[in-house]
Amino acid sequence: MTTTPAILLELHSEALESMTRRPRPFFDAVTDIAAEDYPDAELSPEDFRSLLASGAPALVDLWTRKLTAWDFAEAPRWSQDTPARSDERRQLVYERLDFDEDLRKALDATAPVHKEPGATVITREFTPWYTPERAARHAFYWPKYREVLERKGLPATAVGHLDEAAHSVVERLADPEQAECRQAKGLVVGYVQSGKTANFTGVTAKAIDAGYRLVIVLGGTLNLLRAQTQRRLDKELVGQENILGGADPTDPDTLVGIDYVGDDDEWDDFVSFGFRPSQHGHPDIDRLTTRDKDYAGLQQGIRALEFEKRNRQQPLHHPENLHHAAARIMVVKKNKAVLTKLVKNLKQIQAQGLLSEIPALIIDDESDQASVNTTDPKKWEGGAPERTAINGLISQLLTLLPRAQYVGYTATPFANVFVDPADSEDIFPNDFLISLRRPDGYMGVQDFHDLDSSVPPEDRTVANSQELAHVRGVYEDTGDRLQEALDAFLIAGAIKLYRAAHGIPEKRFRHHTMLVHESVRMAEHAELALRINTMWHNSAPLGPVGQARLRKLYDTDFAQVSDARADGVPTPASFDELRPHISRARQLINKGESPVIVVNGDKESDYAKTDLDFDRTPHVWKILVGGTKLSRGFTVEGLTVTYYRRKTQQADTLMQMGRWFGFREGYRDLVRLYIGREETTRPATATRPAATVDLYEAFEAICRDEEDFRTELSRYATLVDGHPQVTPSQIPPLVSQHLPWIKPSARNKMFNAELVEVRTPGVWEEPVAYPEEPEALQHNVECWAPVLDVLADTPVPLSVEDGRPFIARVGTMPHADLLSVLCELRWSAPERFSPHLEFLLEAGRESASIDDWFVIAPMQTSVRRREARILGRGPFTLAHRTRRRGPLFGGIREPHHVAAAMRLAGAANLTGNAIIEENIRPRRGALVLYPVVESEPRITPDGAIDPRQLVMAFAFVAPMSTARGDRRLVRFRAIDSGRCDAAIIDRDELQM
Known part of the structure; x- marks a missing residue:
């Protein structure tokens, strides 16, 4: 008989279901199952490969799930100690299934081994009890x-x-x-x-x-x-x-x-x-x-x-x-x-x-x-919490x-x-x-900010810039753009209906919402909701004026972004093709008492609204206006357009307001964030007057701090000699500093642990805590004079495969000479660099750990570049950067510079051009210099810059020769040596 694909799928499914404990010869299992229901079925590896090659969705999904489950299994008895999510584990599975080489290759092409790292675990030592056998014993x-x-x-x-x-x-x-x-x-x-x-x-x-x-x-x-x-x-x-x-x-x-x-x-x-x-x-x-x-x-x-x-x-x-x-x-x-x-x-x-x-x-x-x-420890009676x-x-x-x-x-x-x-x-x-790892399909900070983009700002488009694709700035001097945001919400809803009519499952667009957040005051919410309601009903989207306004927004915004980012999802060819769905979208949004729902209140009854129950309401197509209650735990389903202008002085509040983060399957290209720009006030300090700080950039800085925290955790999660490098009680010193003008969440306590050394072999390290005082800036510039002296006068081309080429003045410097420079530098927050300096000093004491450094001073070629002589040397290209985190810079690097430095230090499996390759040494690190200005510099007639205007920023990658398997990457010491066993001590206590 002819074995139909449906019969084959049934047999494959039953055979795999029978392998609950371990993989075993697959075709033997299929033959045993077929003998009872389909005795004449013809089964062969060729049929299997043919189905895989044809892309049979159900079969591919079945095998992907089963192979992935075996790949991820933690130390099962049949694994012979093969690590999870490895090629070795997959090959063992194939051996136990008794598959030939051709079938193995076909399955690898269909369902490759997933090697992305999982969750990062910082732990103290514990007694293992939850073994795979124990977990399976009562699994239900x-x-x-x-x-x-x-x-x-x-x-x-x-x-x-x-x-x-x-x-x-x-x-x-x-x-x-x-x-x-x-x-x-x-x-x-x-x-x-x-x-x-x-x-x-x-x-x-x-x-x-x-x-x-x-x-x-x-x-x-x-x-x-x-x-x-x-x-x-x-x-x-x-x-x-x-x-x-x-x-x-x-x-x-x-x-x-x-x-x-x-x-x-x-x-x-x-x-x-x-x-x-x-x-x-x-x-x-x-x-x-x-x-x-x-x-x-x-x-x-x-x-x-x-x-x-x-x-x-x-x-x-x-x-x-x-x-x-x-x-x-x-x-x-x-x-x-x-x-x-x-x-x-x-x-x-x-x-x-x-x-x-x-x-x-x-x-x-x-x-x-x-x-x-959150009580104040200073007010505790008798020291009891x-x-x-x-x-x-x-x-x-x-x-x-x-x-x-x-x-x-x-x-x-x-x-x-x-x-x-x-x-x-x-x-x-x-x-x-x-x-936890960042989930696949999740829209997070990387999808709304051009973090470390290698594309110059002038070359960015909606295709290569997350900001241009999804973010719409709201500036005080250009209007509030609220009508535009409402129009965007309507257009996005119409496009969802278009997609549902062209094959995308309608359930994916069950809810369609817009979030408006400007204040925590309930009276202001009511006023704003009334204004939005009036604006919505007066917008006349079906009249000639409204249609012209919608057509313009569609043509200049949505059509361009969707063309670049829809990724195969059906999209209207023109506004005229979309127009029939606009009326239906407006009807869905208008359904009920009002298109606007206010989400606030002190009583439970304030939230007992049917349209707020995304689980029990078939379709929620609404504009939500609210404050704090929208920022905590409240899942806004179908969120597509966010209008956010709230001012906050709390870092964690700012993070939690990222309601625009989430899963947006089928409509990622439609997501828009209208966010206030240049409207958050930074208080004055002793050295700097009050200023306005861009809310969008402030949000990016907080997100960077969180990502830095995750990165730090992942670096220290690796066990050394079977023991944790850090335990949870040692985590606080690793927390990145938030924007100083945003109040921290921490209490007025500090841990009785000081971060002494951070070892970073093969890791790009970029200090950001440079001083602000003119005298300190001049001091630092003068410290760098010996490094400037080793740089050749003629720039050379540098490039790494798939990276953007650039030119730079380069030279080499002995490790001891560089240490002399680094030890003399001044910082706005010395504790941020001292653990790295300790690492470099220790590397100098270790035998043959670092010999020298390859120094790179990148040069720009743009016609708009700024150049100046520094201490009579040069000229050098000046980079313009801002301190996005109070006295701290947000980031100075450029990705193509990172790739070159990593390759030179032996930390990247890339291929550089001839100059890079001929300068690689086993014990050589890479150092990148960035002369930075924070405002328009004053250049003297002879092309020199005043050192008091210049931040001599730098980054470094220590060579892999500094990596030692028997050494932890971090080292702590007790702040109060007389209280080594104390977990915390009062900050004020240290100053008495």
Whole structure:
């Protein structure tokens, strides 16, 4: 018989499903399965390769997911110690499947090994208990949740990374079966609007499978946010059978009062197991909160936390009891009244001696909001911590539940890492800090800023510039552009409808929203909403004037961006082709009482609006106006246009307002950010008058600090001799400084640890804390005179493959001579460079670590270049840069210079031109000089510049010869040597 593609797909699927424990000879498995249902089926590797070559989507997806799952598996028994996500692991899989070389090549081409790094883990040492065998022994909720993620269309690699990150969290919690009580506390750092809920849902699923029997999720400060989290967990983890609790889904009388049944359009999409888990030896999940009801007390009193025991002679955490007991889960607001009630109930139960046996997990969503203690330590009586309400209640929960594990989730971690680690009742992540990877398909800071772009500003277009494609500046002197933003929202909605009519799944455009954020004052929200409503209804988009306005915006903006960035998604060929969809888009936005919704208020009733419930409302096409409540945890679905002009003095607030970050599948090219420019005031300092700072650039600076923090974590996550290089308590000194004019989140404490040395072999290091005083600037310029003397008069061409060529004056300098220069430099913040200087000094003391440096002074060739002589040498090209972070520069580098320096230091597997290649030495570093001016320089008639106007900036890449496998990359020392064991000390105490 002819084996149709459908039959082949069925056989492949069943064969792979049979390989739950390990890969085994595939065609043998297929033959065994076919013998029963399709005895005449013809099966061969050639048929398999042919289907792969034809691009059969279902088969490709099936094999991609299975191969990726095997690739990501952590130390399975069949792996023979092959590392996860490696070519060695994949080849072992092929061997066990008994595939020939041709089939291996076909599968590698279809589903290549994903080698991108996963989550970064900073941890202190722990006792391994969550082995692959232990995880698989009682696995039930995690495999089901994995299926949910796959059905949602998450790429196999995204599911693999989520599995990997969730495993990293659970393995660092205490073993729920162990006899002694132990608490672990950790922090998971994600990105704003990046799917942190999916990660903690995965952690919850794995934790329940492992034996945790009470899960408390702190889900926001509003019931709207709490209900969002509750529904998500109910839909994707708890499942229909646990929600029904034994009720007959076919008997309406038994369904009265049960969540979702009959009033949720997606009830059929809720995960279903086909049976009550307890009927098949798995734990049921009992909900102690519901979609509409926050925690209101244990409904059955103490009995709600009484767990049935198979062996009453053993405690609940004994394996004989633990894996047959139902789990309890509650999603509660971070609200004083609610948490006080929970604490009160637990104290009543504590008297019965039950709590000490319960393995519990506390998940704290947006853990830097409300959870952190913000009281002033100077006002504490007797030195005992005085806590804010929510922090105090969380502390009591941890005290009442001695087997509770605390895991915080946030996108802005700085407040959490400055919590006092010596306070055992607080939430400092003593045990681990995990930084999640940037998800595939996520629009983040890199998609709205031209960070380190190699394209000169004058050559940037919507095709090669993120800023030009997505950002529209709002300047005080050019109007507020609010009407344009509203028009953009309407056009984007019409394009979505066009795409839905041309094959893109309509569900992808279920919601279409615009966010307007100017103030935290509720009175101003109402006024702004009225203004927007009036402007919207007076805009007459279907009349001749309105049509001309929309046509112009489409032609000059959307058409150009979509042509460059739509990436194959259907796009109208002209405004005339789009015009029929504009009326329908306007109808959807106008549906209901108003196109505008105000999101603010102090009462829960202020948020009980149907159009704010993205889960229960089929289509939300609205303009949202609000303040703080829009910046924390509130997921604005379908967000396409953002109008943001709010002024803030809080760095973490600025980060959290990045609601325009997120997943925008099918409409990335339509996303627009209208953001205030040059309107945030920077206070005056002793050396600089007050000035206006560009809000967009300030946001970029904060984002850079966060990215720098993630980069630092990833560098120090590698174990040395099997031990961590840094532990969570050593993280604070690694936190980059925010904009000095934005208030930090940290309390007035500092850790009793000082960063002494940072070893950076093969890493581009770029100091930014240059002085501002004219005398200090002149001093630094004079220090660099010996370096300027080694540079040749004639520039030479430098280039690295795929990089932009440039010319530079070059020379070499002995390491000892360069150290003499670096040791004499002055800084606005010396502590930012001293750990790097210590590394270079140490390299000079180590035998044959660094011989010399290849010095590069790049020269511009543009007709608009600035040139000047420095201390009689030169001329040199002057770079114009600004201090975007108070006294700190935002960034000075140019990417093509970075590539050349990395190659010269032996840190990049690139090929340079002849001059670069002939100057590479095993113990030679690369140093790049950037003479920087901050304003229009005054050049004397003989072409010289006053040294007091010049910042002699530089960057360096130390040679790989400084890398030593037996040395940590960071070294600390106690600030107060008499208190080496103290985790923190008062900053003021040091100055007395």
